[in-house]
Amino acid sequence: MTTTNKWAIHNGKFAVNEGATWTIVQGYMVIEDDKIVHIGETLPEGNEHLTLVDGKGLLFLPGLINTHGHAAMSLLRGHGDDLALQVWLQEKMWPMEAKMTSEDVYWGASLSVLEMLKGGTTAFLDMYDHMDQVAKVVEQSGARAALARGVIGLCSEEEQMRKLEESAAFARQWNGQAAGRITTVISPHAPYTCPPDYIEKLVQVAHDLDLPLHTHMSETLREVEQNVTDYGLRPVAHLEKHGFFSRPSMVAHAVHLNDEEIEILARHDVAVSHNPGSNLKLASGVARVPALLKAGVTVSLGTDGPASNNNLDMFEEMRLAALIHKGVSGDPTAVPAGEALLLGTGYGAKSIFLNDTGSLKVGMKADFIALNIEQAHFYPHTDLISHTIYSASAKDVEHVWVDGKQVVKHGECLTLDEERILREAQRTFDQLLAR
Amino acid sequence: MTTTNKWAIHNGKFAVNEGATWTIVQGYMVIEDDKIVHIGETLPEGNEHLTLVDGKGLLFLPGLINTHGHAAMSLLRGHGDDLALQVWLQEKMWPMEAKMTSEDVYWGASLSVLEMLKGGTTAFLDMYDHMDQVAKVVEQSGARAALARGVIGLCSEEEQMRKLEESAAFARQWNGQAAGRITTVISPHAPYTCPPDYIEKLVQVAHDLDLPLHTHMSETLREVEQNVTDYGLRPVAHLEKHGFFSRPSMVAHAVHLNDEEIEILARHDVAVSHNPGSNLKLASGVARVPALLKAGVTVSLGTDGPASNNNLDMFEEMRLAALIHKGVSGDPTAVPAGEALLLGTGYGAKSIFLNDTGSLKVGMKADFIALNIEQAHFYPHTDLISHTIYSASAKDVEHVWVDGKQVVKHGECLTLDEERILREAQRTFDQLLAR
Numbered sequence: 001m002t003t004t005n006k007w008a009i010h011n012g013k014f015a016v017n018e019g020a021t022w023t024i025v026q027g028y029m030v031i032e033d034d035k036i037v038h039i040g041e042t043l044p045e046g047n048e049h050l051t052l053v054d055g056k057g058l059l060f061l062p063g064l065i066n067t068h069g070h071a072a073m074s075l076l077r078g079h080g081d082d083l084a085l086q087v088w089l090q091e092k093m094w095p096m097e098a099k100m101t102s103e104d105v106y107w108g109a110s111l112s113v114l115e116m117l118k119g120g121t122t123a124f125l126d127m128y129d130h131m132d133q134v135a136k137v138v139e140q141s142g143a144r145a146a147l148a149r150g151v152i153g154l155c156s157e158e159e160q161m162r163k164l165e166e167s168a169a170f171a172r173q174w175n176g177q178a179a180g181r182i183t184t185v186i187s188p189h190a191p192y193t194c195p196p197d198y199i200e201k202l203v204q205v206a207h208d209l210d211l212p213l214h215t216h217m218s219e220t221l222r223e224v225e226q227n228v229t230d231y232g233l234r235p236v237a238h239l240e241k242h243g244f245f246s247r248p249s250m251v252a253h254a255v256h257l258n259d260e261e262i263e264i265l266a267r268h269d270v271a272v273s274h275n276p277g278s279n280l281k282l283a284s285g286v287a288r289v290p291a292l293l294k295a296g297v298t299v300s301l302g303t304d305g306p307a308s309n310n311n312l313d314m315f316e317e318m319r320l321a322a323l324i325h326k327g328v329s330g331d332p333t334a335v336p337a338g339e340a341l342l343l344g345t346g347y348g349a350k351s352i353f354l355n356d357t358g359s360l361k362v363g364m365k366a367d368f369i370a371l372n373i374e375q376a377h378f379y380p381h382t383d384l385i386s387h388t389i390y391s392a393s394a395k396d397v398e399h400v401w402v403d404g405k406q407v408v409k410h411g412e413c414l415t416l417d418e419e420r421i422l423r424e425a426q427r428t429f430d431q432l433l434a435r
Numbered sequence: 436m437t438t439t440n441k442w443a444i445h446n447g448k449f450a451v452n453e454g455a456t457w458t459i460v461q462g463y464m465v466i467e468d469d470k471i472v473h474i475g476e477t478l479p480e481g482n483e484h485l486t487l488v489d490g491k492g493l494l495f496l497p498g499l500i501n502t503h504g505h506a507a508m509s510l511l512r513g514h515g516d517d518l519a520l521q522v523w524l525q526e527k528m529w530p531m532e533a534k535m536t537s538e539d540v541y542w543g544a545s546l547s548v549l550e551m552l553k554g555g556t557t558a559f560l561d562m563y564d565h566m567d568q569v570a571k572v573v574e575q576s577g578a579r580a581a582l583a584r585g586v587i588g589l590c591s592e593e594e595q596m597r598k599l600e601e602s603a604a605f606a607r608q609w610n611g612q613a614a615g616r617i618t619t620v621i622s623p624h625a626p627y628t629c630p631p632d633y634i635e636k637l638v639q640v641a642h643d644l645d646l647p648l649h650t651h652m653s654e655t656l657r658e659v660e661q662n663v664t665d666y667g668l669r670p671v672a673h674l675e676k677h678g679f680f681s682r683p684s685m686v687a688h689a690v691h692l693n694d695e696e697i698e699i700l701a702r703h704d705v706a707v708s709h710n711p712g713s714n715l716k717l718a719s720g721v722a723r724v725p726a727l728l729k730a731g732v733t734v735s736l737g738t739d740g741p742a743s744n745n746n747l748d749m750f751e752e753m754r755l756a757a758l759i760h761k762g763v764s765g766d767p768t769a770v771p772a773g774e775a776l777l778l779g780t781g782y783g784a785k786s787i788f789l790n791d792t793g794s795l796k797v798g799m800k801a802d803f804i805a806l807n808i809e810q811a812h813f814y815p816h817t818d819l820i821s822h823t824i825y826s827a828s829a830k831d832v833e834h835v836w837v838d839g840k841q842v843v844k845h846g847e848c849l850t851l852d853e854e855r856i857l858r859e860a861q862r863t864f865d866q867l868l869a870r
Contacts, residue, residue: 078817081825082771115811280762281825283769310825311812316751322517324759327715334718336517376550377746377829379857380864382513390516390716390745394812395830422814429815 005404006032008047012055013373014039015062015385016360017346020339022385029060031366034179034404039360057374058398059384061341062359063122063144063367064314065348068214068252068273068302070128070150071137072100072108074115075429076307085220085282093307099435104428105130109137111425114416115312117143119394120369122402125250125273125302125352127187127214131170139178142407142415144367146352147174148187148214153198160198168205175211181403183353190216191235192223196242203243212248212353215239218261219253220284236261245270250351252302253278254292255285262288262295271298271351274343276320278304289325290334300351301343313394318344322389337389366404371396440839441467443482447490448808449474450497450820451795452781455774457820464495466801469614469839474795492809493833494819496776497794498557498579498802499749500783503649503687503708503737505563505585506572507535507543509550510864511742520655520717528742534870539863540565544572546860549851550747552578554829555804557837560685560708560737560787562622562649566605574613577842577850579802581787582609583622583649588633595633603640610646616838618788621682625651626670627658631677638678647683647788650674653696654688655719671696680705685786687737688713689727690720697723697730706733706786709778711755713739724760725769735786736778748829753779757824772824801839806831 008030015022016039030038030047038044073093080092100108105128116124123144126134131149138145149167153160171184186206188194194202206213218224218235227235236257239245245268252273254265265272274287292299301317303309322340326332335343349358357365373384377391400408407415443465450457451474465473465482473479508528515527535543540563551559558579561569566584573580584602588595606619621641623629629637641648653659653670662670671692674680680703687708689700700707709722727734736752738744757775761767770778784793792800808819812826835843842850 074811075815076817077812077815077826078819078821081818081821082768085767088767111811111814118811277758280758281767283761283765283767285765286762310821313812313828316754319751320758323712323715323755324762326718327721327759328763330718330720332520332523332716332718333517374857376509376546376553376853376857377512377748379546380510380512380861382511382864383516384513386513386516386745391512393748393828393830395828418811422809422811426815429817 004033006030007051007053008043009055009060010043010052012058012060013384014060014360017338017342020336020342022338022341024384029360031404034365036360036362036364036366038362055370057372058370059373059388060360060368060370061120061388062345063357063369063400063402064120064344065300065352065358066116066121066124066303066312066314067250067300067348067351068275068304069112069124069126069312070305071112071126071134072105072128072130073305073307074112075104075108075425075432077310079307081310096432099432100130102130102133104432106133106137107421107424107428109134110416110421112306112312113137113141113143114413114418114421117141117400117407117413118397118411119313119315120397120400121312121314122367122369122400123349123352123354123357125185125214135174135177135182138182140415142402142405144181144357144402146183146185146354148185150187150189151194151202152189153194164201164205167202168209171209171211179403184211185214185353186211187214190223191227191238196231196238199239199242199244203247206247212250213244214250214252215244217251217254218256219279221256224256234258234261236264240264240268248353253284253287255279255287257288262291262297265292266295266297269298271300273302273351274299274321275302275304276324277317278308280320280324282308286324286328289321290329293339298347298350299343300348311394314344315388315392315394318389337383337386340389341385367402369397370399372398439468441465442486442488443478444490444495445478445487447493447495448819449495449795452773452777455771455777457773457776459819464795466839469800471795471797471799471801473797490805492807493805494808494823495795495803495805496823497780498792498804498835498837499555499779500735500787500793501551501556501559501738501747501749502685502735502783502786503710503739504547504559504561504747505740506547506561506569507540507563507565508740508742509547510539510543510860510867512745514742516745531867534867535565537565537568539867541568541572542856542859542863544569545851545856547741547747548572548576548578549848549853549856552576552835552842552848553832553846554748554750555832555835556747556749557802557804557835558784558787558789558792560620560649570609570612570617573617575850577837577840579616579792579837581618581620581789583620585622585624586629586637587624588629599636599640602637603644606644606646614838619646620649620788621646622649625658626662626673631666631673634674634677634679638682641682647685648679649685649687650679652686652689653691654714656691659691669693669696671699675699675703683788688719688722690714690722692723697726697732700727701730701732704733706735708737708786709734709756710737710739711759712752713743715755715759717743721759721763724756725764728774733782733785734778735783746829749779750823750827750829753824772818772821775824776820802837804832805834807833
């Protein structure tokens with residue numbers, strides 16, 4: 001491209017941060033192609049000719065980053081809630097998932113990406129099967145994503161190898177695609193679903209392809225105890241032993257950790273995707289987030305699959321993170337608003353192995369959102385970061401840009417056909433049920 | 436009125452319940468003046484001439500009922516969050532509240548009632564000072580409310596008596612006003628802010644006026660311990676001893692209860708307003724809601740004041756009630772969706788001493804709301820009650836009716852001037868800060 005697309009927002013309030021300390025800059029943000037090139041009270045000289053977008057009444061934030069999910073599971077939203085975990089899995093989730101085709105995954109992922117974009121999530125990590133379909137949706141939608149073919153190794157060695165090769169092929173094919181918006185990750189499903197030697201083989205694939213690793217870990221007490229019974233080690237030491245932390249890596253859930261495990265995660269710079277909504281709903285427990293943060297672990301937020309949440313509202317996850325750790329610890333200063341927002345943005349980017357998104361800074365990717373703050377629940381305008389965490393929801397998102405391109409305008413998704421997706425999602429669910 | 440206003444909704448989905456069991460009726464609801472007169476798959480004969488409102492794409496629910504709050508405190512939303520409780524109260528809340536005038540309370544209450552109506556809350560209980568202003572807002576807005584002048588007795592006997600008389604005068608003047616939409620309640624602020632003899636005097640006022648009672652109780656562990664130190668009794672036995680439960684009564688918070696206290700509350704049919712958002716944010720703890728429900732106590736939901744929440748989204752409180760008790764108890768079947776919806780509707784009505792609202796049933800007041808379920812986070816349409824609890828938010832409310840009159844249409848409040856209220860709320864806060 002020889003000519004660049006350069007434009008600016010004026011009259012805006014921009015949330016800029018140094019770590020968990022946020023400041024509201026009133027004025028201008030200039031975007032050139034996919035990058036933020038200026039944020040300040042004034043427009044730098046030589047930019048007077050730029051097209052100006054009016055930011056009046058809007059709060060601009062970095063796009064939210066959902067670091068753990070299974071997008072296609074939106075098809076199973078509300079299909080069996082409030083059940084014991086094993087009943088839910090064995091009678092509701094697994095039979096339906098076993099029947100899912102590529103096309104089903106396409107529509108499920110479309111439904112989720114639509115919800116995420118409209119709700120201000122600009123990047124997400126997804127771990128599932130039929131990942132080429134998820135990648136296709138990411139490409140079409142304009143979203144940013146780190147994608148992993150999640151593999152379960154409770155099968156024959158031949159089947160294990162087929163999955164491993166599929167995972168490697170997907171990772172090779174899609175890494176850097178969609179104008180760089182797609183990156184790929186290698187992902188054994190969990191220590192309890194992958195035998196140790198299989199985990200080691202997948203770690204080797206990650207080394208060979210120079211890719212990061214992601215897995216579920218220590219979501220339930222039962223799985224931690226089973227790991228000790230089966231392998232004589234708790235999951236963190238187990239993953240360490242089998243080389244998982246020799247690559248850049250991120251684990252989802254990490255609800256049940258002891259002090260030693262937190263120290264191991266910190267030492268290896270392993271990021272943790274905290275999924276408060278899912279962990280509460282499935283009664284898994286409350287992760288030790290204040291202790292993880294104190295130890296210097298990068299903690300981010302994930303919705304988990306929409307069947308165990310049941311929405312993809314990252315404002316809700318940020319609010320839950322800010323609320324539950326106060327309530328459970330008895331300390332009203334635990335996870336303050338600015339820190340919760342960092343978990344949902346900058347720490348999210350770091351957790352999914354991206355270093356050029358997650359904050360409004362010069363040189364960063366232009367992945368940002370605008371909240372309509374001219375509403376009763378944002379008044380009076382006192383502390384807008386506090387309002388973002390304690391009062392906002394996905395539905396307050398007015399506009400969304402990813403990679404400098406607008407993907408949501410006045411609450412409407414510009415890149416996906418909402419009406420068709422809702423219709424196809426319903427048809428797909430009905431057919432899955434009948435199949 | 437000799438002619439009646441009778442009309443119907445067609446093509447609707449109506450959530451009707453027997454206790455915590457909900458069914459979706461597809462078809463018609465007929466409203467005559469302030470009452471529901473029919474719900475069914477067909478329109479009864481003789482009603483063919485009625486004006487029909489199209490309910491396509493909408494889920495109709497009973498209006499939500501917020502059973503504990505301090506509406507005017509929306510003026511302090513975001514004014515000092517994430518602080519230790521005493522710092523927050525002594526340095527942020529109390530100095531500002533001490534400066535509040537009647538006019539300030541008018542604008543704060545307007546801001547809150549606007550947010551509540553738009554978010555699907557059709558009735559609420561409010562306890563504060565300058566309650567004639569809150570009553571005025573209720574009258575103008577078309578909302579339904581149980582109002583109480585909350586009195587603190589840590590003052591001279593003369594001052595105590597002045598407040599008691601003010602409370603009684605307010606209760607007498609406003610009970611049954613606004614076409615019956617306002618009822619009144621007598622409300623000592625809390626056992627730790629009202630000496631025992633003062634509580635007894637307020638109980639006597641409630642007896643004399645034949646009114647119910649409301650108070651804060653056992654919100655923090657510290658106040659429970661202080662009660663034992665000061666009076667030799669935990670708060671429940673203390674209130675019982677001083678006659679509080681001799682009237683229909685409801686207590687807010689009730690976070691710290693032992694088994695014996697739960698038994699006393701059940702025996703006296705004392706309702707509990709559970710305030711999960713506020714209790715988490717102020718790090719008060721997690722109330723024993725499953726145990727209370729098991730004992731047969733009527734549990735409902737309150738947002739508490741917007742400064743400690745920080746919004747008035749009752750969908751969020753229902754979701755928190757459904758989520759946190761699962762996470763804390765380890766039982767994923769605790770507080771299922773249907774029960775959470777009952778806490779936010781029918782049990783809410785009972786908690787604020789109303790027997791003709793809180794459910795869609797023939798003969799009940801026409802207090803109901805319509806959610807727009809043609810959105811990604813409501814798809815597929817599997818279990819709509821589950822979606823209401825686990826996926827919806829205040830912003831999904833499309834229309835609201837109270838007493839048969841529409842007060843919110845396509846998300847816009849018909850009875851209050853939103854633009855003016857936002858402007859005046861900001862001005863009031865700025866002046867309070869400067870005063």
